[in-house]
Amino acid sequence: MAGRPGAPIHPGLAELPHLLPRAKRLIYLHMNGAPSQLDLWDYKPGLRNHFDADLPDSIRKGQRITTMTSGQARLPVAPSKFEFAQHGQCGRWVSELLPYTAKHVDDLAVVHSIHTSAINHDPACTFVMTGSEVPGKASLGSWLSYGLGSESNNLPSFVVLTPRWSSGAAAQALFTRMWSSGFLPTSHAGVALRSSGDPVLYIQNPPGMESHDRRVMLDALGQLNTRHFQSVGDPEIQTRISQYEMAFRMQSSVPELVDLTKESKATLALYGPEATNPGSFAHSAIMARRLVERGTRVVQILHRGWDQHGNLPRDIASQCRDTDQPCGALLTDLEERGMLDDTLVVWGGEFGRTVYSQGTLTKENYGRDHHPRCFTMWMAGGGIRGGVAHGETDEFSYNIVKDPVHINEMNATILHLMGIDHERFTFKFQGLDQRLTGVEPMKVISPILV
16 A cells, blocks of 8 residues: 555656666756747847838738737838857856846856747647647646656645746636646646635644644545555546645644744745745746655646737836746755766747737837747756757748657656656556657657766
8 A cells, every 4th residue: 555654655667767867856947928038038239220110921921810900901020129258168148137047147047949839828838748739638847747757755746836927918828738648547637726815725633633633534535545446446536545644744844944034044045035935936946856855757847928919028128027036036046965976957839929029019129929920948956968059040030941859759858868768658548658758759868968
């Protein structure tokens, strides 16, 4: 039974890892709504010569655009209003909006040539996290939980954090399919910790019930469920047994997890003034470090509010104030604790933004529509070659001109760094050998690996 001493609550598959893993754990920083690559990472100084000019047909090439801008009389080019500067020994160009992340460019592999087929948020986010636009597939975190299990018996193997955002702009909805286990056993679904009140509902025992009483009850319930499993053979009964056990253990592990009183003042200051404020991105970032430090396999932070169709300069600056210092702090914190070498950190959104303005364009204000043809993500940590840039876009950051990377090739690379051959990592469902990376050929991004 799952509750016997020493028995892992979330064991990995016996045949894994396929390869020598470079990373033991994953922290995925998802900027939900799609951050503008043009205003953060993909430096295009020549665009200032094209301000308010029509996007050339030779660049657009008849590609589809959304109905939000297809009715515009013009597609005027909007250069970024933000200054860029070179940072690190690698000389990476980074926006003034990211001063803290810029300090770490020699640890980052920046991939400028990510592309996806989805042009709207929900299918694009589903694609990024599950490898498919079709709902019902297992998420990246669930695949890793299923394959590799967890080093912790007291915390979930896959945890999701959804901090608030400061821009005040409307945000896209988050759907549980982004951390769902899909066709995998439900014990591998992401556990979403709440940003206010108790992190987990009913974490406290009700009045009159002691921990010993609950232990006796769960042991008896476990015996009944075991008999039921032996009778009908439903694997979800085993999931129920392990999840009841995990819930019991979390009653002591979660309060300790969220107690920051033992964190040093220097560490809290590193993450910024919001670090002790539950629900902030800074608090989520320090929680991510504490979770992986305690054996959680995957932590996913989803920060909303990046869908900037209008008032982009104001709103993206606010979003970066939320996230930039904590992202830099997370990398510093992991490195100082000797954990960055075997912790993989990924940052990105679901697609990019257009070079042309949606709505009224001025030199101080503009908006950008969805753009799936190219966007930027970065990776750092376990097995990543720092200080490199991969892929190139044209002068308008509209088309990829060198080394295109499909979003599922990012997923293949994540699996590879975690010791998994994505082509051999399958689960039989509906008559198919399902894979995170789909049925089309996908390659690992070897140039960004050590």
